[in-house]
Amino acid sequence: MKVVIIxxxxxxxxxxxxxxxxxxxxxxxxxxxxxxxxxxxCGMPYYxxxxxxxINNLIVRTPKEFRKKGINVNICHKVLNINPSKKELLVxxxxxxxxxxxxxxxxxxxxxxxxxxxxxxxxxxxNIFTLRTLEDGMAVKNAVxxxxxxxxxxxxxxxxxxxxxxxxxxxxxxxxxSNDYIMQVFDKDMSETIQKQIYMKSLxxxxxxxxxxxxxxxxxxxxxxxxxxxxxxxNTDMVLIAAGIVPNVELAKNAGVEIGQxxxxxxxxxxxxxxxxxxxxxxxxxxxxxVADAPCWIPLGSTxxxxxxxxxxxxxxxxxxxxxxxxxxxxxxFNYTMSLTGLNEKKAISYGFEPISVVVKKNDKAGYxxxxxxxxxxxxxxxxxxxxxxxxxxxxGEVDKRINALTSALLSKMxxxxxxxxxxxxxxxxxxxxxxxxxxxxxxxxxxSSL
Amino acid sequence: MKVVIIxxxxxxxxxxxxxxxxxxxxxxxxxxxxxxxxxxxCGMPYYxxxxxxxINNLIVRTPKEFRKKGINVNICHKVLNINPSKKELLVxxxxxxxxxxxxxxxxxxxxxxxxxxxxxxxxxxxNIFTLRTLEDGMAVKNAVxxxxxxxxxxxxxxxxxxxxxxxxxxxxxxxxxSNDYIMQVFDKDMSETIQKQIYMKSLxxxxxxxxxxxxxxxxxxxxxxxxxxxxxxxNTDMVLIAAGIVPNVELAKNAGVEIGQxxxxxxxxxxxxxxxxxxxxxxxxxxxxxVADAPCWIPLGSTxxxxxxxxxxxxxxxxxxxxxxxxxxxxxxFNYTMSLTGLNEKKAISYGFEPISVVVKKNDKAGYxxxxxxxxxxxxxxxxxxxxxxxxxxxxGEVDKRINALTSALLSKMxxxxxxxxxxxxxxxxxxxxxxxxxxxxxxxxxxSSL
Numbered sequence: 001m002k003v004v005i006i007x008x009x010x011x012x013x014x015x016x017x018x019x020x021x022x023x024x025x026x027x028x029x030x031x032x033x034x035x036x037x038x039x040x041x042c043g044m045p046y047y048x049x050x051x052x053x054x055i056n057n058l059i060v061r062t063p064k065e066f067r068k069k070g071i072n073v074n075i076c077h078k079v080l081n082i083n084p085s086k087k088e089l090l091v092x093x094x095x096x097x098x099x100x101x102x103x104x105x106x107x108x109x110x111x112x113x114x115x116x117x118x119x120x121x122x123x124x125x126x127n128i129f130t131l132r133t134l135e136d137g138m139a140v141k142n143a144v145x146x147x148x149x150x151x152x153x154x155x156x157x158x159x160x161x162x163x164x165x166x167x168x169x170x171x172x173x174x175x176x177x178s179n180d181y182i183m184q185v186f187d188k189d190m191s192e193t194i195q196k197q198i199y200m201k202s203l204x205x206x207x208x209x210x211x212x213x214x215x216x217x218x219x220x221x222x223x224x225x226x227x228x229x230x231x232x233x234x235n236t237d238m239v240l241i242a243a244g245i246v247p248n249v250e251l252a253k254n255a256g257v258e259i260g261q262x263x264x265x266x267x268x269x270x271x272x273x274x275x276x277x278x279x280x281x282x283x284x285x286x287x288x289x290x291v292a293d294a295p296c297w298i299p300l301g302s303t304x305x306x307x308x309x310x311x312x313x314x315x316x317x318x319x320x321x322x323x324x325x326x327x328x329x330x331x332x333x334f335n336y337t338m339s340l341t342g343l344n345e346k347k348a349i350s351y352g353f354e355p356i357s358v359v360v361k362k363n364d365k366a367g368y369x370x371x372x373x374x375x376x377x378x379x380x381x382x383x384x385x386x387x388x389x390x391x392x393x394x395x396x397g398e399v400d401k402r403i404n405a406l407t408s409a410l411l412s413k414m415x416x417x418x419x420x421x422x423x424x425x426x427x428x429x430x431x432x433x434x435x436x437x438x439x440x441x442x443x444x445x446x447x448x449s450s451l
Numbered sequence: 452m453k454v455v456i457i458x459x460x461x462x463x464x465x466x467x468x469x470x471x472x473x474x475x476x477x478x479x480x481x482x483x484x485x486x487x488x489x490x491x492x493c494g495m496p497y498y499x500x501x502x503x504x505x506i507n508n509l510i511v512r513t514p515k516e517f518r519k520k521g522i523n524v525n526i527c528h529k530v531l532n533i534n535p536s537k538k539e540l541l542v543x544x545x546x547x548x549x550x551x552x553x554x555x556x557x558x559x560x561x562x563x564x565x566x567x568x569x570x571x572x573x574x575x576x577x578n579i580f581t582l583r584t585l586e587d588g589m590a591v592k593n594a595v596x597x598x599x600x601x602x603x604x605x606x607x608x609x610x611x612x613x614x615x616x617x618x619x620x621x622x623x624x625x626x627x628x629s630n631d632y633i634m635q636v637f638d639k640d641m642s643e644t645i646q647k648q649i650y651m652k653s654l655x656x657x658x659x660x661x662x663x664x665x666x667x668x669x670x671x672x673x674x675x676x677x678x679x680x681x682x683x684x685x686n687t688d689m690v691l692i693a694a695g696i697v698p699n700v701e702l703a704k705n706a707g708v709e710i711g712q713x714x715x716x717x718x719x720x721x722x723x724x725x726x727x728x729x730x731x732x733x734x735x736x737x738x739x740x741x742v743a744d745a746p747c748w749i750p751l752g753s754t755x756x757x758x759x760x761x762x763x764x765x766x767x768x769x770x771x772x773x774x775x776x777x778x779x780x781x782x783x784x785f786n787y788t789m790s791l792t793g794l795n796e797k798k799a800i801s802y803g804f805e806p807i808s809v810v811v812k813k814n815d816k817a818g819y820x821x822x823x824x825x826x827x828x829x830x831x832x833x834x835x836x837x838x839x840x841x842x843x844x845x846x847x848g849e850v851d852k853r854i855n856a857l858t859s860a861l862l863s864k865m866x867x868x869x870x871x872x873x874x875x876x877x878x879x880x881x882x883x884x885x886x887x888x889x890x891x892x893x894x895x896x897x898x899x900s901s902l
Contacts, residue, residue: 010884043819043879057819290872302877305884326874330881339876368494368508400876401852408860408873421741422859423777425790425851426753428494430781433461433756 002027003315004089004104006079006251010301011282012110013038013061014308015315020069022316028071029102031091033078036134037063042301044137045161048144049168055138082107082255084275106277106315109252109265110308113245113283113299118153118178121216125223127238131158132245140240144169147237151175151226153214154242155182157331160198162240164333167202174234175206176226178213178243185329187344189359190378190392197336197394214239247284247297260286262297269321271311279315281307288324291342291389291410292351298325326410327390330400339400342390342410345380354383356451358443362436364397366428373397379406379416379440386415386448391437398430402437416445453478454766455540455555457530457702461752462733463561464489464512465759466766471520473767479522480553482542484529487585488514493752495588496612499595500619506589533558533706535726557728557766560703560716561759564696564734564750569604569629572667576674578689582609583696591691595620598688602626602677604665605693606633608782611649613691615784618653625685626657627677629664629694636780638795640810641829641843648787648845665690698735698748711737713748720772722762730766732758739775742793742840742861743802749776777861778841781851790851793841793861796831805834807902809894813887815848817879824848830857830867830891837866837899842888849881853888867896 003019005012008030016028030037038061046052063073074091080099081090089107092099115130117123127147129140140162144150150166152159155177166173175182181191182198195208209232217239218225226234247264249257258274260266264286271279283299285307303325313320327347330339348355357380364375375395381388391406393399402424409419420442424435434442454470456463459481467479481488489512497503514524525542531550532541540558543550566581568574578598580591591613595601601617603610606628617624626633632642633649646659660683668690669676677685698715700708709725711717715737722730734750736758754776764771778798781790799806808831815826826846832839842857844850853875860870871893875886885893 040817040819040879040884042877042884043817046820046879051821052819290874300877301884302875302882302886306889309885323872328874328876330876330878332878332880337881341874341876366491366494368491368503369497370502398849398852400881401849401855404852404856404875405858407856407875408858408863408865408870411869411873412859412863412865414859414863418862419859421774422862423741423779423792424753424855424858425779425781425792426493426751427781427783428491428497429783430788430851431753433491433493433752434760435753438757 001105002029002103003106003108004029004031004102005108005110006031007110007112007282008032008037008073009039009041009112010304011308011311012108014305015108015110015281015312016066016071017061018309018312019316020071022312022318024070030066030071030073031077031079031089032075033094034133035075037073037075038066039134040301041132044131045158045165047137048141048162049165055134058134079251082251084255084278087277107279108311108315109257109278109280109284110282111248111251111284114248115241116244116246117241118213118243120214122218125217125219125221127222128217128241129238130241131162143238144171147171149236151214151234151236151239152242153239154244155179155208155210156184156242156244158242160333161331162242163198163206167205172205173207174236175208176212176214176228177208177210180211182208182210183338185340185344186338186392187346187378190376190394193376193394194338198333201334201336245283245299247299249284252280252284260295262286262295264297269323270314271307271322272314279311281311290324290326292347294351296325298327300329326407328403328407330403335396336394337396337399338394339403340390340392341403341407342388343380344390344392348380348382348389353389355380355389356383356444356448358440358447360436360440360443362439363432364395364436365431369428375399375402375436377402377436377440379437379444381416381444381448383448383451386417388414388416388419402435405437416441416448420445452556453480453554454557454559455480455482455553456559456561457482458561458563458733459483459488460490460492460563461755462759462762463559465756466559466561466732466763467517467522468512469760469763470767471522473763473769475521481517481522481524482528482530482540483526484545485584486526488524488526489517490585491752492583495582496609496616498588499592499613500616506585509585530702533702535706535729538728558730559762559766560708560724560729560731560735561733562699562702562735565699566692567695567697568692569664569694571665573669576668576670576672578673579668579692580689581692582613594689595622598622600687602685602687602690603693604690605695606630606659606661607635607693607695609693611784612782613693614649614657618656623656625687626659627663627665627679628659628661631662633659633661634789636791636795637789637843638797638829641827641845644827644845645789649784652785652787696734696750698750700735703731703735711746713737713746715748720774721765722758722773723765730762732762741775741777743798745802747776749778751780777858779854779858781854786847787845788847788850789845790854791841791843792854792858793839794831795841795843799831799833799840804840806831806840807834807895807899809891809898811887811891811894813890814883815846815887816882820879826850826853826887828853828887828891830888830895832867832895832899834899834902837868839865839867839870853886856888867892867899871896
């Protein structure tokens with residue numbers, strides 16, 4: 001049995017390793033158009049910040065290590081075409097430009113996602129970057145180390161994480177964000193708190209321009225100035241485009257693989273596409289949102305790993321299901337943690353819920369402990385059913401702990417009344433005697449019952 | 452309407468405050484045999500350690516603050532007798548020795564728990580302490596500051612927390628533990644890991660003697676030497692008895708209030724006892740274990756606060772239920788965190804389950820992050836039903852985060868298969884792409900399916 005895997009960053013490499021463990025005698029072939037496989041994209045901002053010195057630390061497993069296990073790894077090989085009826089691939093060796101045909105019995109598409117780059121004038125200038133591959137990471141870090149001023153386009157996870165990295169490396173940074181608030185996965189009220197905190201932590205070095213975008217770049221060879229839609233002229237040594245990513249599905253689409261309403265490859269819970277023996281997993285695949293019970297596209301490393309594993313089990317003629325995602329996520333700006341799970345209010349409305357929410361500000365541990373911090377928790381439930389829809393947490397303290405306490409409640413579709421009985425761990429160095437998430441629950445219960 | 456509350460540390464003071472907010476015109480009277488009310492017992496080890504300098508910081512609300520709200524607080528008043536048929540109390544003013552009778556319409560018993568002190572010879576010597584009241588805390592800290600050597604009897608939460616405090620204050624400590632392993636809330640395998648870590652962190656200053664107890668103390672006025680059952684003679688400047696606590700129920704028992712099989716006051720989910728208009732809450736009250744669906748007695752500050760709140764709502768002629776506890780807890784030894792929820796294997800067997808468990812050792816965050824730590828997770832499920840029964844976590848990293856992710860899964864009686872789909876937050880500074888708790892879930896699922 002020959003299994004070909006296209007792409008091997010998170011989902012693809014996980015699928016290869018798992019399948020190799022389950023079926024050591026099967027032929028497993030990886031084609032990747034990159035030089036590196038099996039690396040942590042999510043770790044690159046911390047490399048750029050200088051917290052990690054050697055970019056090789058981000059590599060989970062080298063091609064050599066895969067080959068030792070008997071996996072046939074082909075880096076710098078671009079798959080040009082999939083022919084499902086012949087079960088054949090057209091592949092180009094990017095080093096030799098040789099093009100060849102190869103067969104498969106089962107195919108795993110793990111082509112990931114690619115940066116979305118909005119058009120602006122002179123976008124070809126040097127020192128304008130995106131951040132997706134390990135090579136991107138090295139290039140961005142080199143530029144950061146030689147720059148005093150930078151512009152970031154985009155206020156999502158990557159934008160904020162690289163903002164920290166650049167401030168840590170002593171740059172002055174202008175973050176341009178086309179939306180009316182940064183970190184759109186949060187609700188606007190929470191986003192405003194985030195923006196305030198970013199300014200509090202780095203007012204002199206950071207400027208955030210919301211509702212704006214780049215219309216042109218200027219410079220001789222290298223970018224030297226950015227002009228924005230709202231007329232700002234910003235002198236800069238470099239530009240990072242972090243305006244979002246889109247699923248990389250051209251290859252699949254051209255082969256007749258069905259694309260879902262989110263623009264990603266449609267798969268069932270076993271990671272099977274509409275075409276027999278073709279599977280997809282990771283950032284190129286659509287996911288099911290468990291809370292919304294609807295398709296969604298939330299590309300994350302954790303999900304990619306789980307899908308890669310699930311995919312391998314099913315390809316191996318065994319049985320596993322990936323039920324979907326809750327939209328759980330966490331990131332940080334220096335020691336300020338931002339975490340969420342489930343639906344935000346905007347999303348909840350779009351899925352037909354009637355969200356009712358409360359926001360609670362509370363100590364993260366007993367008020368008398370020397371390192372006490374304030375955290376903010378927003379908890380959202382449906383007005384009619386009282387079902388919990390999601391939560392968002394912000395603060396210097398352990399915010400993600402509270403968000404994770406809610407994840408399995410979302411999984412089992414608990415109401416606020418049911419979650420009210422949750423027994424969250426308490427000791428003075430860890431929480432308040434009634435945990436902030438339970439205070440939010442009490443407040444929301446009160447609000448719902450008084451409607 | 453006159454409501455009398457006996458005892459006001461956690462549950463009693465919470466009930467008073469809540470009832471006062473709900474029924475500002477009702478007469479609320481507190482009788483406490485202590486000088487202080489509404490303080491954090493759980494905070495005392497951190498005061499002894501010197502992390503908190505002023506013991507007054509542990510006081511949540513002073514009698515004066517309660518009185519400002521119109522609550523009639525009587526400190527140093529011991530209730531000698533409850534007469535339910537006459538709805539009367541016999542009370543002794545401990546300052547004046549005056550004894551008087553007073554009536555109530557509704558009564559809340561929140562008499563808490565008292566230290567269990569096993570008998571040994573010369574137990575009357577000076578510098579032998581228990582740690583329960585704020586006065587105890589001050590006395591223990593004073594002694595610690597004047598001591599070089601100490602003995603702790605008991606290897607539970609208080610024993611371990613005061614051990615940290617004493618080591619932090621540069622004492623040499625012998626911890627004598629009558630059981631065959633410390634921290635009995637954990638399983639033996641996990642306890643052995645805890646003991647190793649305690650030695651690793653403080654080998655020169657700490658000696659742990661399991662399966663031993665104090666048979667006599669010796670000294671002129673002050674304790675100078677301890678002799679143990681196994682024949683150890685230990686020179687010491689002080690002894691702390693932390694051999695457990697027992698519910699303080701004599702008053703209730705004498706009044707005909709029903710005592711449950713655990714020795715604590717039997718209450719329903721509305722905190723009502725068997726006698727009309729008599730309620731009980733906090734450490735003196737029995738709880739329902741949600742996982743075991745059986746009575747239990749797990750006295751904790753978090754539970755006391757919830758019960759006090761629930762009790763006040765019901766006393767106020769409104770409706771609230773306290774469903775019970777999951778057995779969730781957390782503590783630390785310096786930066787080593789120990790946390791658990793649900794049933795341990797021993798308890799699970801005693802409740803008729805057939806526990807199957809796995810232990811996972813894994814990084815708490817991405818392996819390339821500079822502050823990565825190893826954590827240990829033990830996950831337990833029932834062999835037949837696959838229902839999750841509990842989890843225990845240990846480590847320098849954020850262990851309690853993983854335990855809390857499981858609490859609502861226990862609440863909704865999830866199986867391992869159902870929890871497998873949990874979407875725990877991931878980013879390199881916060882977790883591994885597949886969280887250690889999910890790795891434990893995968894391993895346990897594998898183990899269960901191969902049985």
